[in-house]
Amino acid sequence: MGAGSLGRLALLLMPLLALLLGAGSAAAAPAPSGGTVVIPAGEFIPLFSAYRRQADQAPLPVQVPSFRLDVYPVSNAEYLEFVRANPKWRRSQVPRLFADRGYLSQWEGDTDLGHEVLPEGPVTRVSWFAAKAYCAWRGKTLPTTLQWERAAAASASAPDAEDDPAFLRMILDWYGRPTPQRLPPVTEGFRNLWGVYNMHGLVWEWTLDFNSALVTGESRADSSLERGLYCGAAAAGATSFKDYAAFLRYGFRSSLSGAYTVSSLGFRCAAPES
Numbered sequence: 001m002g003a004g005s006l007g008r009l010a011l012l013l014m015p016l017l018a019l020l021l022g023a024g025s026a027a028a029a030p031a032p033s034g035g036t037v038v039i040p041a042g043e044f045i046p047l048f049s050a051y052r053r054q055a056d057q058a059p060l061p062v063q064v065p066s067f068r069l070d071v072y073p074v075s076n077a078e079y080l081e082f083v084r085a086n087p088k089w090r091r092s093q094v095p096r097l098f099a100d101r102g103y104l105s106q107w108e109g110d111t112d113l114g115h116e117v118l119p120e121g122p123v124t125r126v127s128w129f130a131a132k133a134y135c136a137w138r139g140k141t142l143p144t145t146l147q148w149e150r151a152a153a154a155s156a157s158a159p160d161a162e163d164d165p166a167f168l169r170m171i172l173d174w175y176g177r178p179t180p181q182r183l184p185p186v187t188e189g190f191r192n193l194w195g196v197y198n199m200h201g202l203v204w205e206w207t208l209d210f211n212s213a214l215v216t217g218e219s220r221a222d223s224s225l226e227r228g229l230y231c232g233a234a235a236a237g238a239t240s241f242k243d244y245a246a247f248l249r250y251g252f253r254s255s256l257s258g259a260y261t262v263s264s265l266g267f268r269c270a271a272p273e274s
Contacts, residue, residue: 036068037195038273042159044150047246064150069143070268072186072197073205074134076107077119079126082134084111089130099127102261120185122203125261131206135269142208143270145253149246152199154192171200171245179203179264200245203266210253 043061083090083104090110091103102125108114126134128142135141143151155161161168170190189198199205256262 036070036271039064039067039069039147039151039194039196041066042150044146044153044160046146046149047250062146064146066273067143067147068271068273069147069151069194069196070140070270071195073122073203073266073268074131075120075186076113076117076123079123079134080111080113080119082137086133086137089133094130096259098129098259100259100261102263103127103130105261106263116182118182118185120187121183122186122198122266124183124203124263124266126206126265126267127261128206128210128256128258131267132208135267138269140269140271142206142267144209145207147270148199148205148207149249151192151194151196154194154196154199156190156192159193168245174201175245175248203264204249204252204262206265206267207253210256211258 042064044064045061087093091105091107092110094103104123104125106114106117106125108117113119132142153160153162155164155167158164183202186198186202190201191197192199256265
């Protein structure tokens with residue numbers, strides 16, 4: 001075959017070669033970059049009876065407006081970008097009023113993750129004040145407890161899986177496991193119906209109103225609700241006796257203070273639906 005024939009053959013094969021190369025690059029596409037998803041408006045029944053008309057009546061559903069929620073928890077790499085841009089939130093700079101001594105203690109330095117911290121892993125040991133500041137820097141906010149619980153109630157196939165024993169067992173199994181020293185990437189793990197990753201199975205998460213999730217505005221009711229987290233008799237105020245995992249979450253939140261940092265506590269951001 002002459003040089004001219006080879007040239008014509010090459011021209012004919014170029015589209016096929018481009019198609020094959022394109023298919024190969026699509027198969028090797030990088031992991032999703034994140035973003036937000038819309039959690040649609042809907043009714044949700046919170047755990048405690050502050051949301052009943054009267055103590056002896058059925059739980060009163062709460063209408064949760066639609067909102068946007070981050071697909072993934074905030075990663076170490078993302079939070080590193082924040083502290084580089086906002087030196088006052090670096091480990092050596094932050095006042096103890098806003099973060100305790102454990103703040104980012106797993107990092108090698110102010111702007112150095114070190115070798116033991118995975119950049120794609122969820123950032124932890126971040127106080128509520130710091131998490132709130134990060135979300136504001138991104139033009140967002142922390143999700144309210146109602147928003148978080150509404151989104152977290154979804155299994156892979158149902159918007160509210162409270163009656164799904166396998167789903168509840170999955171959550172409780174995770175709660176029973178110790179936190180690994182090196183947390184896996186935020187892009188891996190459980191993905192629910194809304195397309196949100198790791199509402200369960202990776203880290204606990206801050207909510208905007210973590211310290212007022214049980215406040216009703218009436219002091220006597222508030223005190224009984226708080227006791228309901230620890231006392232079996234007072235827990236009769238709960239709207240569900242099956243969702244033990246929710247009891248654990250509300251109990252954990254009630255133990256926190258805004259400056260606390262915990263090795264298994266991270267966060268994600270939310271925003272109004274635009």
